[in-house]
Structure formats: C-alpha cells, structure tokens
Amino acid sequence: MAVTAVVGLQWGDEAKGKIVDLLTDKYEVVVRYLGGNNAGHTVMFGGNTYKLSLLPAGILRSNVTSVIANGVVINPAALLKEIQSVVDQGVEIGELLISDRAHVIFPYHLAEEAVLEQRRGDQAIGTTMRGIGTCYRDKIGRTHAIRVGDMYRPDYFRQRLEEVVEQKNVIIQALDPSAETLSAATIYDDYCRLAEQIAHRVTDTTAYLHKALKQDKNMLFEGAQGSLLDIDHGTFPFVTSSNSSGCGIHVGSGVPERVIDQMIGVVKAYTTRVGGGPCPTELHDQTGQHIRDEGHEYGTVTGRPRRCGWFDAVATGYGARVSGVDCIAVMLLDVLSKLDEVKICEAYEINGERTTDFPSHIQDLELAKPIYRTLPGWKQDITGIRKLEDFPKEARAYIDTVSELVERPVEIVSIGPDREQTVFC
Numbered sequence: 001m002a003v004t005a006v007v008g009l010q011w012g013d014e015a016k017g018k019i020v021d022l023l024t025d026k027y028e029v030v031v032r033y034l035g036g037n038n039a040g041h042t043v044m045f046g047g048n049t050y051k052l053s054l055l056p057a058g059i060l061r062s063n064v065t066s067v068i069a070n071g072v073v074i075n076p077a078a079l080l081k082e083i084q085s086v087v088d089q090g091v092e093i094g095e096l097l098i099s100d101r102a103h104v105i106f107p108y109h110l111a112e113e114a115v116l117e118q119r120r121g122d123q124a125i126g127t128t129m130r131g132i133g134t135c136y137r138d139k140i141g142r143t144h145a146i147r148v149g150d151m152y153r154p155d156y157f158r159q160r161l162e163e164v165v166e167q168k169n170v171i172i173q174a175l176d177p178s179a180e181t182l183s184a185a186t187i188y189d190d191y192c193r194l195a196e197q198i199a200h201r202v203t204d205t206t207a208y209l210h211k212a213l214k215q216d217k218n219m220l221f222e223g224a225q226g227s228l229l230d231i232d233h234g235t236f237p238f239v240t241s242s243n244s245s246g247c248g249i250h251v252g253s254g255v256p257e258r259v260i261d262q263m264i265g266v267v268k269a270y271t272t273r274v275g276g277g278p279c280p281t282e283l284h285d286q287t288g289q290h291i292r293d294e295g296h297e298y299g300t301v302t303g304r305p306r307r308c309g310w311f312d313a314v315a316t317g318y319g320a321r322v323s324g325v326d327c328i329a330v331m332l333l334d335v336l337s338k339l340d341e342v343k344i345c346e347a348y349e350i351n352g353e354r355t356t357d358f359p360s361h362i363q364d365l366e367l368a369k370p371i372y373r374t375l376p377g378w379k380q381d382i383t384g385i386r387k388l389e390d391f392p393k394e395a396r397a398y399i400d401t402v403s404e405l406v407e408r409p410v411e412i413v414s415i416g417p418d419r420e421q422t423v424f425c
C-alpha cells in the first residue's frame with residue numbers, strides 16, 4: 001500500500017494538477033481535503049483539457065474513487081455544474097463520495113463576503129468571491145454552520161436555515177443597507193433540490209477512508225491552494241480560510257498524517273500570487289510581464305492576472321518545512337528559458353538584518369528586501385528534454401540551487417503541460 005500527498009509550497013497555482021494526474025493511475029482513492037470551488041486545477045488528460053475546481057482529479061478515471069472529505073466547503077450548485085461539465089466532455093466519471101461532515105456554502109456566504117471585501121477597500125484580501133472564508137468562519141463559530149448531513153434532516157434543516165438566515169439578513173443589511181433580503185424558505189427549497197441530486201454520494205467519508213486503509217488501498221491526497229495561503233501558517237490575513245499546507249490533511253480528512261508514506265511538495269520555478277498581501281520577489285517590470293505571458297499566468301477560477309516574480313527560496317523553504325515534504329517537484333521550468341539571467345531569492349534583508357527565516361507578521365514581510373543569487377540563463381528550448389542529464393548545465397545549476405536552498409531533493413521537473421514533458425530525477 002502507498003499513501004502519498006501532493007501539496008503546494010507557495011501561494012497556490014503551482015500546477016499540482018499535473019502531478020496529481022501523473023500519479024493518479026497508481027492510486028485507487030484520491031482525496032480532496034480542504035478549500036472549495038476557489039481552487040482551480042487544469043488537468044490535461046487523453047488529449048483534452050479539464051478545468052477542475054472542487055472535484056478531485058481522480059474523477060477523470062472511472063476506476064478511481066474520489067473523495068471530497070470533511071475539510072472541504074461545498075457549494076452544491078457549483079459541484080453539480082462541475083460534474084455536469086466533466087460528463088459533457090465525455091468522461092465516464094468514477095465513484096465520487098462526499099463527506100456528510102463537510103460544510104455547505106449558502107447564498108448569504110457570498111453576499112456577506114462581497115460586502116466585507118468591499119468595506120476593506122485597498123486592504124481587501126482579494127478573495128475568489130466564492131463564499132469560502134465566510135463559510136469557514138461559520139464553521140469555526142458553530143452557531144451559524146450547516147453541514148452536508150444536516151440537509152437530509154428536513155425539520156432540523158428548515159429550522160436551522162430560518163434561524164441563520166434571519167440573523168444573516170440583519171448582519172448583511174447593517175453593513176450594506178441596499179442588500180437584498182434573503183428568504184430562508186427559498187433557500188430551503190433550492191438546497192433540498194440540490195441535496196437530493198447528490199444524496200447517493202453523501203456518506204461518512206472518514207469511515208470510508210479508514211476502511212480503505214485497512215484494505216491496503218493506495219491513496220492520494222490532493223492539496224489545493226498552497227502552504228503560504230494556510231490560515232495558520234501563511235501570510236495572514238492574506239490567506240485562504242483553511243489549512244492549505246500539509247498540516248490540513250489530518251484535520252481535513254480524519255486520516256492521521258503518520259500513515260502518509262510520501263509527501264511531495266510542488267513548486268513553480270518562479271513565484272506567483274493572486275489577490276492581496278506581500279510577495280517580496282514580485283516583479284513590476286518587463287521581466288514580470290514576460291513570466292506572466294510565457295507562463296499564461298491568469299487565474300483559472302477568476303481570470304485575474306497573477307502577480308509574478310523570481311523564485312523565493314525563503315518563502316518556499318518555509319512552506320516545505322511546515323508541510324513536511326520529502327521531496328519537491330519543480331514545475332514550469334521552461335517558462336524561464338528565454339531569460340539572459342535568472343534569480344533566486346536566498347535570504348531577506350529586514351531592517352538591515354539578513355535572515356532566512358520567513359517572518360510571522362506581514363508588516364515584517366512587507367519590509368523584506370530579497371537578496372538574490374543570480375545565475376546565467378540557459379537560453380534554449382528545454383521542452384523536449386526527458387532526462388536530467390540532458391538539461392543544459394545552466395538549467396541543472398538552477399534546479400540544484402532550488403534544491404540546496406529549499407533543502408529538499410528535486411525529484412520531478414516539469415517542462416511543459418503534457419504528461420511526457422516530465423523528467424523524473
């Protein structure tokens with residue numbers, strides 16, 4: 001039996017989807033354990049491109065059981081739409097199980113988020129506006145939370161909605177008097193219909209996963225977002241509202257981390273970030289735009305241009321330590337191929353002091369000036385390379401430097417979107 005986890009070590013969008021897809025055929029169970037339809041995974045499979053958000057990549061293989069575990073927040077309408085879009089692309093989807101403990105996103109979560117983000121003005125978190133943070137907030141607060149399992153207990157569900165919606169209307173309208181009044185009865189009817197359509201998939205996924213472990217099934221945990229967006233360990237408050245580092249696996253699935261045999265950290269060969277918050281190596285110049293263009297760095301979910309910069313080994317090394325990864329996969333190395341020279345941030349200077357520690361407060365991170373190691377570019381197309389020894393020596397030096405500074409072996413290098421464009425080191 002093998003239990004593997006794939007987690008992002010930066011601010012998300014590390015191309016985890018490709019690694020998960022490469023590995024999926026070795027696994028019988030693929031588990032998504034955090035986040036919601038804020039995530040975006042692009043998976044190329046069988047000559048087609050699939051844009052997945054809430055669904056685990058295992059869904060594309062009919063022999064894999066995909067699990068949406070308790071740590072995920074679910075917008076049932078978005079989930080059904082996504083399932084339909086995959087089916088419309090001709091995929092015979094595999095078994096999909098949804099945790100009855102997962103929390104549900106309701107229209108008031110989106111309304112509340114819209115008004116809260118708007119009121120923060122230039123301090124807005126820059127969320128994906130999917131009601132993720134407001135749903136997790138209710139989960140932690142308990143009094144306004146509704147879980148998937150609650151939707152199948154009609155009296156209880158109606159009562160909960162009446163209580164919650166009444167209070168949400170007060171809160172939302174206090175913040176925005178022009179906000180429309182939401183109706184508990186309408187939401188109840190809509191969500192009963194949606195719940196009905198997923199009823200056959202809803203189960204106690206924790207119990208299922210433990211049985212699968214007992215049966216020695218190979219299991220893959222598919223991360224979403226990245227370690228630096230982790231609610232506890234990321235660049236708070238410019239983070240997502242769940243534990244998006246490796247720390248989230250145990251909480252979000254009920255499977256103890258000690259059963260994981262291999263934790264793979266996925267990194268981009270450079271840095272990207274969407275939304276607000278500090279990003280020390282961000283480039284506001286032509287090089288930044290060049291990376292954005294070469295890497296097609298526009299958000300999968302929101303279409304927003306991503307902020308681009310040099311590889312930040314301080315931030316990524318911290319992500320690797322927090323997530324406890326055994327090795328790293330370096331993605332999109334080909335994006336840097338046309339540059340004369342490439343830089344890697346090996347330390348920060350904060351208030352005149354050099355440090356390789358990642359600051360815990362964003363005001364310190366905002367002061368961080370990157371100290372770069374500059375390497376010569378390789379200036380040649382590397383997308384056809386299939387063996388580590390065939391990389392130009394400059395690209396090898398770049399990979400080695402990433403490994404040295406992040407203090408983890410590089411085991412995979414990706415040099416294009418296709419499965420074949422992958423080098424196992």
Ligand code: IMP
Nearest residue numbers: 012038039040126127128239240274275
């Ligand atoms: P939320 O998750 O929608 O609350 O957004 C909080 C922050 O996380 C924002 O900066 C988002 O841009 C970022 N974020 C959420 N999901 C992703 C993702 O899949 N990739 C990259 N950034 C994300």
